[in-house]
Amino acid sequence: MASNVTISKEVFDFLTELDKNNNREWFEANKKAFKKQQSEVKNFLEGAKLHLNHHDEIEKMKLFRIHRDVRFSKDKTPYKAHFAGFFSRLGTHLRGGYYIHLKPGRSFLGVGFWAPEKEDLFRIRKELEMDADEFREVINQPELKSIWGELQGDEVKTAPKGFDKEHPAIDLIRKKQFVFMRNFSDDEVLSPTFLNEVDRSYKAIRPYFDLMSDILTTNLNGESILE
Numbered sequence: 001m002a003s004n005v006t007i008s009k010e011v012f013d014f015l016t017e018l019d020k021n022n023n024r025e026w027f028e029a030n031k032k033a034f035k036k037q038q039s040e041v042k043n044f045l046e047g048a049k050l051h052l053n054h055h056d057e058i059e060k061m062k063l064f065r066i067h068r069d070v071r072f073s074k075d076k077t078p079y080k081a082h083f084a085g086f087f088s089r090l091g092t093h094l095r096g097g098y099y100i101h102l103k104p105g106r107s108f109l110g111v112g113f114w115a116p117e118k119e120d121l122f123r124i125r126k127e128l129e130m131d132a133d134e135f136r137e138v139i140n141q142p143e144l145k146s147i148w149g150e151l152q153g154d155e156v157k158t159a160p161k162g163f164d165k166e167h168p169a170i171d172l173i174r175k176k177q178f179v180f181m182r183n184f185s186d187d188e189v190l191s192p193t194f195l196n197e198v199d200r201s202y203k204a205i206r207p208y209f210d211l212m213s214d215i216l217t218t219n220l221n222g223e224s225i226l227e
Contacts, residue, residue: 005047007189010036011037011083012104019104027079034066038083041102044195045085052098056206057090074112075087082106093226095208095216098202107189109159109198111148112179112203113212125160125173127215132169138211145205153177180205180213 018027027034042063060066062082070076082103089096099110116124127133139143139151154219155174159165161175180202188194217226 005044005195006130006192007044007102007194008040009190011040011069011102012186012190015081015083015102016104018079022077022079024078024083038063039111040116041083041085045100047087047195048100048198049087050203052087052202053196055203057094060088060089062086062088091103094209094218095211095213096205100198102189104186107184107186109182109184109201110179111202112176112177112208113154114179116176116178121176124212124218125163126180126220128169128172129163129167130220133210135172138207144207147201148173148180148182150180151175151178152178152181181210202203 014030014033017030018034021087024203035102043095045061045063049058052058062078062085062128064086066083068075068078069078070078082101084098084099087098096112097114099114101108112123113120113134151172154176156176157174159167159174161168163170184194184197188197191197219225
């Protein structure tokens with residue numbers, strides 16, 4: 001698999017037309033074009049995975065289905081007007097994941113912890129309650145911050161149950177998600193250097209993933225909980 005793959009303008013052209021014609025009749029009539037663009041995006045994800053495996057261990061790559069699950073949604077349009085992929089890190093000792101979202105005018109990378117399990121979320125909060133200094137030091141590292149900016153994610157309004165709303169790290173403790181996002185313009189996505197920029201971004205988040213993996217595989221005494 002070549003590692004210098006790109007995203008072509010045809011991918012965005014197809015998604016733009018799909019957004020305007022989000023119905024089964026149009027999609028079936030243009031299924032050949034969809035398959036071509038889907039294959040190109042999958043090729044790009046394979047290239048990104050190849051790069052990632054030079055500095056991380058990826059267990060699984062997933063290209064999300066373009067069909068929407070409309071069962072519980074008021075929006076009944078049948079298709080997503082974007083392509084998206086996800087890379088899972090290897091095993092229980094490597095935590096965190098890499099996401100990529102390709103959509104005209106709304107392309108971005110996302111990394112971190114979107115929906116931590118209840119036990120993991122409690123463990124992260126207890127770590128921050130005990131000592132948030134190392135966490136703040138990592139997320140404020142110059143290279144990481146210059147690429148990813150500020151930590152993002154949904155949060156509770158005051159404090160989670162059992163935590164002091166006056167705690168000095170309450171700004172972190174109240175978070176329900178621990179993610180970073182990086183937006184890209186269409187020109188940046190279509191650039192021949194986009195794959196390298198994706199990889200540079202993913203590589204820069206490793207100190208954060210390393211710290212979170214350490215937190216989530218130990219107890220509050222720093223002892224491993226892995227068998």
